[in-house]
Amino acid sequence: MxxxxxxxxxxxxxxxxxxxxxxxxxxxxxxxxxxxxxxxxxxxxxxxxxxxxxxxxxxxxxxxxxxxxxxxxxxxxxxxxxxxxxxxxxxxxxxxxxxxxxxxxxxxxxxxxxxxxxxxxxxxxxxxxxxSPILLTDGLERLLRPLAPLGVPAHELALMMTIALRFIPTLVEEADRIMRAQEARGADFRSGSLINRAKGLIPVMVPLFVAAFRRADELATAMEARGYRGGTGRTKMKQLAFSxxxxxxxxxxxxxxxxxxxxxxxxxx
Amino acid sequence: MDESYIAVNQVSFAYPTADTTAEQIRLALNHVNLAVRPGEFVAVLGMNGSGKSTLARHLNALLLPRDGTVLVDGMDTREEKQLWAIRDRVGMVFQNPDNQIVAAVVEEDVAFGPENQGRPPEEIRQRVAEALAAVGMSHMRERAPHLLSGGQKQRVAIAGALALRPACLVLDEPTAMLDPSGRGEVADVVHRLNRELGMAVVWITHFMEEAALADRVIVMADGQVQLEGPPRTVFNQADQLRAFRLDVPPAVSAAERLRAEGVPLPEGILTLQELVEALCQLRSAT
Incomplete structure (x- = not known):
């Protein structure tokens, strides 16, 4: 795979x-x-x-x-x-x-x-x-922003999408590495029944999840260190403009x- | 004391644990004092669990002291209304380059800090350009961070801190997860920032070679500052360093052994270069 x-x-x-x-x-x-x-x-x-x-x-x-x-x-x-x-x-x-x-x-x-x-x-x-997913995120945030007073978490949704875009490749890479490490120790992800193959993925998912939680924790600290305090009062470098x-x-x-x-x-x- | 930019006075700290019987609390920091002067390059050395990362996190109010005070540019970190002003002044770079980059494009990540400050877009653009230029990553501003090398990612993280225009940069083992060439890249960039922009630097590490280039070295163990002084003085206390489970720089260790064998080498040899020169002088003298 x-x-x-x-x-x-x-x-x-x-x-x-x-x-x-x-x-x-x-x-x-x-x-x-x-x-x-x-x-x-x-x-x-x-x-x-x-x-x-x-x-x-x-x-x-x-x-x-x-x-x-x-x-x-x-x-x-x-x-x-x-x-x-x-x-x-x-x-x-x-x-x-x-x-x-x-x-x-x-x-x-x-x-x-x-x-x-x-x-x-x-x-x-x-x-x-x-x-591009990044522009799509910006567009969604801007369109939803007027709904923020109604409780629509426009900024939070956009930030979640951005972080997902940023970390999907990193997590894919990590999953790949874990699977290769498991294969090196004799794990088999390719053959056997569907159930057996699904079971074989458990030793991949567990370390992946643990690592993801650790990443989330460190990322939150890093964001705080850079002055992140939620969406209020935040500006954007890239402004969308109609032409x-x-x-x-x-x-x-x-x-x-x-x-x-x-x-x-x-x-x- | 007045001239220091960051002043750590008698700071103690303990992480909350499930077991709260007062006697058993292990202090992560135990009455630590540290002063960082403007433009100074301070290296903090110590083993895992020595309290060096805990100390780093006190310097921009990510952690607050249990006892004692931390003053940044005269502001007490425990005063909540000054929290953001403090974080604008003390930039922070962490160990894992992957876990501190927020955005999916390099320049947008660097913009994250000033965006949080609510700067106008034009100013953010300029700060991002300057920060990326300062770490030599301007040509990669539209790349996706996951395609960069470890050293490059860490330089992006440094740019992200620089975009807030801090007076002091705190780096918590920034090279621990990098290969030797990445380590060199990051060290070069930070030394240049220190020299050219007069940025105060607190560099936390367990690599001796990196600490040797600092103006001042602080050795921590068991939550306390054990040794402090210019690298030359600190590193020549080889027995002490070993007691704190730190490696002695190879040149110092070699000189020490030669002295023990009766070679009359002078004290204060720090680098391989100096050792070679000292040996050559001895040979030409005889």
């Missing part, structure tokens, strides 16, 4: 229009888009939403295979949704398989569910593919939202 191959997030570095957008713009766009995906009732509405997503994919200049890779984990989920919809929706039967029938209505519902799921995952992947590209994106988003809502309200999409 090569733990070094594990990457954090799936950021695809680049300099496309989408890459250059402010993370806040992209976060809000994804939020809007995921609502818009569930609005249409008829074909023109779906066409609009799908076209918008595809144009965004084209603008990101991320190879399509990276975007499709994001769909892999939801394949089983999608298959189940499609099958359930196809077989369990009452209506005019098209095929009969034993006691079960695929209905015309079911087929339509399956297609709708599949399209929605794919669009949802693709738009979310676009966000993480075109935004012309963001303003254009907002305009397009507003038009898009109006169009989707309009189609729905007038009963045409």
């Amino acid at each position: 090569n733990l070094q191959a594990v990457t954090i997030g799936q950021y695809f570095p680049g300099d496309s229009y989408l890459h250059r957008l402010d993370p806040r713009t992209k976060l809000i766009a994804v939020l809007l888009l995921s609502v818009a995906i569930f609005l249409p009732r008829y074909f023109p509405g779906y066409l609009l939403v799908a076209l918008f997503t595809m144009i965004a994919v084209a603008l990101s200049r991320v190879p399509v295979k990276f975007i499709l890779r994001g769909l892999k984990p939801i394949m089983i989920f999608m298959a189940i949704t499609v099958l359930f919809n196809a077989f369990l929706t009452p209506g005019e039967p098209l095929f009969q398989i034993g006691r079960w029938a695929i209905t015309r209505e079911g087929l339509v519902l399956s297609a709708v569910a599949a399209v929605r799921l794919v669009l949802l995952v693709v738009s979310a992947s676009l966000l993480t593919l075109t935004t 012309g590209a963001d303003y254009r994106a907002w305009a397009i988003l507003v038009l898009f939202t109006v169009a989707v809502v309009g189609l729905r309200v007038t009963g045409r999409g």
